[in-house]
Amino acid sequence: MKAEHQTVISGVGQSDVGRRLFRDPLELTLDACVEAIHDAGLTTKDIDGIATYPGPGGEPPGFSGAGAVEVQDALRLELGWWSGGIERPGQLGAVIDACMAVAFGLATHVLCFRSVFEGSAQGGGGRAAVMPGGSNRAAPRASGFMEWVLPYGAPSAAPWIAMMAQRHFHEYGTTPEQLGQIAVNARRNAALNPKAIYTDPMTIDDYLASRVIASPLRLFDCDVPCDGGTAMIVSHVDTIPDLRKPPVRVEAVGTALRGRPSWDQFDDLSTMAMRDAAVQMWSRTDLKPSDVQVAEMYDGFSFITLCWLEAMGFCGKGEAGAFLEGGHNIARDGVIPLNTHGGQLSSGRLHGFSFLHEACVQLWGEGGDRQLTSNPQVGVAAAGGGPMAGVLLLTKS
Amino acid sequence: MSDAPFRILPRITDRNEPFWASGKDGVLRFQRCQSCGYWIHPHSVMCPQCLSKDIAYEPVSGKATVHTFTINHQPWMPVPELPFALAIVALPEQEGLRLTTVIVHCDVDDVHIGMPVQVTFEAHEDQNSWIPMFEPIAE
Numbered sequence: 001m002k003a004e005h006q007t008v009i010s011g012v013g014q015s016d017v018g019r020r021l022f023r024d025p026l027e028l029t030l031d032a033c034v035e036a037i038h039d040a041g042l043t044t045k046d047i048d049g050i051a052t053y054p055g056p057g058g059e060p061p062g063f064s065g066a067g068a069v070e071v072q073d074a075l076r077l078e079l080g081w082w083s084g085g086i087e088r089p090g091q092l093g094a095v096i097d098a099c100m101a102v103a104f105g106l107a108t109h110v111l112c113f114r115s116v117f118e119g120s121a122q123g124g125g126g127r128a129a130v131m132p133g134g135s136n137r138a139a140p141r142a143s144g145f146m147e148w149v150l151p152y153g154a155p156s157a158a159p160w161i162a163m164m165a166q167r168h169f170h171e172y173g174t175t176p177e178q179l180g181q182i183a184v185n186a187r188r189n190a191a192l193n194p195k196a197i198y199t200d201p202m203t204i205d206d207y208l209a210s211r212v213i214a215s216p217l218r219l220f221d222c223d224v225p226c227d228g229g230t231a232m233i234v235s236h237v238d239t240i241p242d243l244r245k246p247p248v249r250v251e252a253v254g255t256a257l258r259g260r261p262s263w264d265q266f267d268d269l270s271t272m273a274m275r276d277a278a279v280q281m282w283s284r285t286d287l288k289p290s291d292v293q294v295a296e297m298y299d300g301f302s303f304i305t306l307c308w309l310e311a312m313g314f315c316g317k318g319e320a321g322a323f324l325e326g327g328h329n330i331a332r333d334g335v336i337p338l339n340t341h342g343g344q345l346s347s348g349r350l351h352g353f354s355f356l357h358e359a360c361v362q363l364w365g366e367g368g369d370r371q372l373t374s375n376p377q378v379g380v381a382a383a384g385g386g387p388m389a390g391v392l393l394l395t396k397s
Numbered sequence: 398m399s400d401a402p403f404r405i406l407p408r409i410t411d412r413n414e415p416f417w418a419s420g421k422d423g424v425l426r427f428q429r430c431q432s433c434g435y436w437i438h439p440h441s442v443m444c445p446q447c448l449s450k451d452i453a454y455e456p457v458s459g460k461a462t463v464h465t466f467t468i469n470h471q472p473w474m475p476v477p478e479l480p481f482a483l484a485i486v487a488l489p490e491q492e493g494l495r496l497t498t499v500i501v502h503c504d505v506d507d508v509h510i511g512m513p514v515q516v517t518f519e520a521h522e523d524q525n526s527w528i529p530m531f532e533p534i535a536e
Contacts, residue, residue, distance in 0.1 A: 141408035148439065148497050150405040151528050152483055153476035154469065159483050162467035170465070170510045214483070215468040264485045264497045265438070269465055 003103040004284065008247035009394070010109070010235040011040025012357045017195040017228035017348050020123040025057075025065030025227070029115040030074055032229035040233045041244025042109055044075045047233070049107030051098035053114050053352065054086035062121025065229055071113065081106035089255035089277060090298070090384020091352025092392060096253045098234040108236050114353040115229030122225055145263060157386065158222060158301065160263045162214035164386075165303040168270040169216055174306075174321035176216055180207040181327035182302040182338070183220040183345050189332070190342025192370035197224050198346040204327075221302040226348030230357050246397035248360045251378075254281025254391045261387040270318070272304070273389035274311035274382065281391050282313065289313035292393075293376030294362045295336050296355035297383075299343040304385035309338075312380060312391075332372060340370055352383030356392065363396045401521045402477035409525060412440050415454040420518030420527025426454040427494070436491040459516035461486035461531060464495060468505050482508040486531055502532040512536070 013035025015028040037044060056067025068084035071077075081101040088094060091114060098110035142150035149155065168174050184204055190196035202220065210219040240247060254277035259266045266272065282289075289312060297308040306320045314336045315323035323329050330338035341347050341358040348354075359381040361367050382391040407417050419426040428437040430444035431451040443450050466484035482500040487493075500508050501517065514531035521528065 140405055142405050143408040147407045147413065150474075151407060151526075152497060152499050153404075153474055153481065154483050154497070155405075156471070156473050158471065158473075159467045159469045162469075163465045163483065163485055166467055166510070167465040211470070212468070213471045215470075217467075262439075264495055265493070267493065269485070 002284070004099065004250045004252055006103040006237050007099040007250045008235050008237055008240065009250065009360055010233045010239070010243045010247040011036045011038070011042070012232045012360045013037070013039055013230070014195070014354070014357055015115070015229040017197070017226055017350065019119045019197055019224070019226055021117070021227040022120045022124070023227065025115055025117040026070060026074065028117065028227060028229040029066040029071060029113060032115065032231040033071060033075065033111055033113050036111065036231035036233050039244070040109070040235065041242070042233065044077060046109050047075070047077050047111045048080045049098060049101055049110030050077065050079060050082040050084070051094040051101070051110055051112045051234075052084040053088065053091045053094040055084040060121070062116060062118035062225070065115030065117055071111070077111070079107070081110070089257065089273070089390035090388040091390070092356055092381065092383040093255060093390040095232065095234060095356060095392065096255055096390055099250055099253060102234055102236050108239060110234040111231060112234060112353070113229060113231040114351055116349065116351055117227040118225035118349065119227045148264065158217060159214040161301045161303050161385065162217045164269045164272065165216050168303070168306070171270050172318035172321060176208060177204060178321040178324045179216070179221065179302055179306060180204050181324040181330065182299060182305050183207050185327050185330050186299060186339050186343040186345040189340050189370060190346035193341045193347050196342045196347035197226055217301060217303065220345070223300050223344035223349040224346070226350065228348060228350050230350050230353035232353070232356060232360065245364070248363050249395045249397060251287060251393040251395045252281045252285035253393070254278055254284070256280040257387065257389070259387070263386050266387060271311065272307050272385055273387050274308050274384065274391065277389040277391050278311040278313070281393055285393055287378060287393065291378050292336060292380050293374055294340060294359065294372060294379040295338050296340065296359045296379065296381050297338065298352060298355060298385055299339060299345050300349065300385055302345065305338070305343070307385070308382050312382070337372055340367065340372060355383055356381035359394055363394060401519060403475045404519075404521065404528060405474065406521060406524050406526045412442070414525070416440060417526045419454070420520065420529060423518065424456045425459045425516045425529055426456050428452050429455040436494050438494055438496070457488055457490050460534070461488050461496070461514050461516070463500065463508060463510055463512040463514060465510055466500065466508050468508070480505055484508065484531070486514060496529065499530050500532070501530045507533070
């Protein structure tokens with residue numbers, strides 16, 4: 001049996017989500033974890049694995065609510081396998097690791113989680129958007145990739161992604177009006193999500209009127225920092241009789257990175273690592289892009305989602321601009337309904353895991369007001385941008 | 398104190414010191430494999446092409462082309478001026494040899510993909526760092 005087919009997603013959970021909750025981040029993390037365990041019909045005694053991104057907190061404040069060790073101890077879990085860390089194929093790389101551990105027999109039910117409290121960390125004065133806050137600090141020195149961007153005043157991924165978008169605009173004639181449809185679509189969907197941060201209607205004119213952050217990216221091309229936790233359980237397919245409901249099946253995953261692991265040395269800057277991860281994922285299934293009925297794909301910046309649309313084959317390379325024109329193709333009743341929860345752009349930067357959460361919710365038909373009336377049978381959850389990307393193709397039981 | 402604007406400067410190591418101090422004599426240098434001639438960036442200890450450890454910094458022409466850019470308006474950190482033109486420039490010495498930098502000495506609205514540029518340095522002499530930036534040259 002194919003490794004993916006030995007694994008299912010048996011439950012999902014999500015804490016309260018908000019801009020400035022000022023709640024203990026461990027509480028947000030555990031709220032999501034416990035909800036996911038109960039959603040699967042399991043107890044903490046059943047959980048024998050943990051996978052998380054990016055590991056325990058640190059800099060910048062708010063980027064991680066808890067690591068694997070804190071959650072294991074808080075729930076007194078007895079583990080056969082565990083892993084937490086940031087060097088992997090995007091945030092959902094942690095969930096893909098969990099699938100591999102289950103297929104390998106090291107664990108049967110793996111608790112996967114990601115939590116953030118960036119909204120409160122920034123609002124509390126502890127940090128600016130990307131740079132450490134506070135005073136009395138010696139001027140830091142740049143190393144790693146920051147060696148090449150910090151001396152130039154560019155510590156944020158916003159200008160790095162902006163340069164990729166500029167390259168796409170140059171090569172393919174993509175326009176701001178086309179890119180903006182991703183933000184407008186997200187806002188439209190967020191209005192149906194009771195946990196979304198921004199729900200006021202947004203038109204393409206509102207988008208075009210928002211201030212430029214780093215051309216061609218505007219404010220509404222950037223996601224919104226928030227507080228919250230998201231979790232899911234990866235289980236072995238043999239445990240289906242023990243589960244509360246028919247699980248979501250993992251059909252194929254993709255993790256490849258063939259290009260250089262760099263924001264400026266990657267060969268084709270009009271695309272990113274998802275180009276490689278998506279090719280690998282499609283090589284592991286007989287399903288085709290046209291079989292997918294819902295796509296939940298990372299939008300830390302809107303241009304990343306545009307790259308995912310092309311990489312996944314929902315449109316051709318360089319054709320995303322035309323595909324996005326008018327926004328109909330990505331709407332709830334369109335060719336490929338996109339980010340039905342409002343994405344990170346409008347429902348909050350839960351950082352990758354919310355896309356998998358939403359894909360499962362849609363496949364289970366549990367979306368409430370935002371449930372697609374088509375009741376999708378095949379969905380995609382994708383996360384990561386720049387030189388990191390991981391993707392899962394999911395099917396309904 | 399020099400009169401150079403505030404910058405967060407690179408952490409200087411034995412490996413990158415020849416790059417960041419290169420501008421002292423007005424010349425830009427990159428690592429190059431002495432065995433096969435491959436230009437290596439960012440710096441390493443081994444040629445990724447032939448795996449030779451015989452690596453040395455060599456001068457490049459200092460000419461480049463704007464591969465892509467952004468006009469950055471957001472004040473992420475203290476910078477001399479806003480907006481500024483952040484760019485990735487392509488060096489003619491080797492396909493794919495690129496450097497992230499800023500384009501200076503021109504109106505940011507004039508920056509465009511394909512623009513020919515040449516290196517100029519912002520000296521932070523007391524920190525042993527000369528930050529390579531690029532300015533337009535006649536097309």
